[in-house]
Amino acid sequence: MSLKLKKLMGWEGFLLVVLLLIISVNSFHSPAFLTVENQVNLFVLSVEKIIIALIMTFIILNAEIDLSVASMMGLAACALGWMVESGTSTSTAIGLCLIIGFLGGAFNAYWITVVKLPSLVVTLAMLIGFRGLARVLIEDRSIRVFPPWFENLGQQPFWGPLPLSVYIFLVLLVISVLILQYTGFGRYVYVIGINQEVAAYSGVRVARVKTILFMMSGLISALAGILFAARLGSVRGDMGLGFELDIITMVLLGGVSIFGGSGSIYGVILSILIVLYLRNGMSLMNVTGHIQTGVIGVILILSAMIPNIKTWLEGIFEKKYAS
């Protein structure tokens, strides 16, 4: 059997079926679903999360985790608001916030690669640390200080019907696919995820790869925080609270193993679409609040079971097509 067909029979094939099912149910139930406006909105309403889901895919493939992403979003957004409020020009402040993201990621990387602490512990600490900093900067306030051009950037279409943030996502998506599928660095990410020791003995510079990944994670999270601030036009300390769970859900549902080394960016793209379409469909059918959270929770359980289901499914197909 060809590799492509095999792939289609696996987890990604299953996701594709689920996605098509959701799309048909949604279009059947709501005439508004397939409108351009709705399609644009459903991306815009979650664009910050799906941008981070891309870099999270690299990190989890690498058998690590970054729980501090949403807190970094909040920190970057609050730092931006704080700086602009204290008189810094918005463009300078954006640059400084990206640097904050980069340094935050480097800080995570130091404890993970040099001190060799587990990333779960380090980034959990920073989940609290970055969020705490954000709250210290803004206190219990909400501030709205941005110039109109910055708010328009987040709220108005940039080119065609889409705002800038969606284009940023698309560009990052293409870059992620290219790096992960077609470069040596992408292969290192997988190899380290499968077996770190073997990779190290084979001459892969493990610490370097991990450091780059966590720095990029911090940088992209800060970028997402800035985009979030632009979309909402104001900032406060609890921005993005709990987003890390949604982001990790998307990646795991995409078939990326939590133990690293297996899964693909294509699966993550499909699962991003599934989560967005599912939420949008429920909203259009006036299902909100706790029921929506519950359904997403069921998905989380499903995605935790992915490695097992996947092996099981593969087993079945192997038997069927072995001859």
Added chain:
Amino acid sequence: MYKKIISLIAVSALFFGATVMAHTIAKKGMKADLVLMPKFLGILVFDQANNGAQEAHRELGNPGKLEFLGPTPENSVAGQIEILTTATTQGQDGIMISNNAGDQIAPAAKAARAKGMTVVTWDSPIPSGDGEQLFIAQVDFNETGMVMADMALSILGPGGGEFAVLSATPDAANQNAWNASMKEHLKDPKYSKIKLVDLVYGDDQSEKSYNQALALVDKYPNLKLIMAPTTVGIAAAAKAMQDEGLCDQVKVSGLGLPAEMVSYTLNGCAPEFALWSFVDLGYLSYYATYMIATGQIEGVAGETFKAGRMGYYTIEKDPTRDKGLRVKMGPFSVYTKDNVEAASK
């Protein structure tokens, strides 16, 4: 036929001759799909507002739908924006928002208006007034501040003392306006002996409010009163004081629901608190939104309309904000051990 019409006009003239201003009485049976959006789900007062809106919906015989849609507490800001955006996509005719997203919701509200949707806020407005046509104010926001100051004075007595405010979320425009107006009133020499020492937020979540109340007591040993202008905060603070046996030292007051507060009022933990009817607030919001969405009124300053059983209301400039229109409902009811039992049933 003509006779009938003429006599009808004559009768109407007799009926309404007494009112000088032009006013509009709602035509029944016109179709408008409406959404009532609370700050988030699971709060009793918002369910009461929904009951009031449903009552008006039935009364007006609107063949359209009235949906009660809200986010979960931890997702309130992003959730409100998402629901408003989706409602716009669905082509709903109008939405009634108790805003918990501050000005963060303004872009989505403007987009809804651009699509011809009616956007009315109730309970808590959009601070900048951007994207909102009308705000249904429960009471005059300055009056809330005065009622809070007066209750503090009445509980602390002529000797005065220290008190702290336990508010909801930093972005709730109504809370901020009340706290600001209370501070303004406290400048009056009449209140010179009562001292506001802190203002903290419990995010309208019971557990956080409970912990914040206890933290206040720890931080200020001389604290004599916690003023919580939120139904969640006041109940949580009263429970905290009761659980810790602190009711003799630290009293609780603010805005509360009689049904939730009755035991604390009778045992002296919360001797005095105030509120308005959320059922009426939902009912009035529905009438205003229905009439704007069906084109019966425009929603401009100076218009008077009749909101069913509640009578006549006039749209005016909101004196508590730089920009924006409001309809003021009122009045306050102050509850003490004398009347709380009757009100809680």
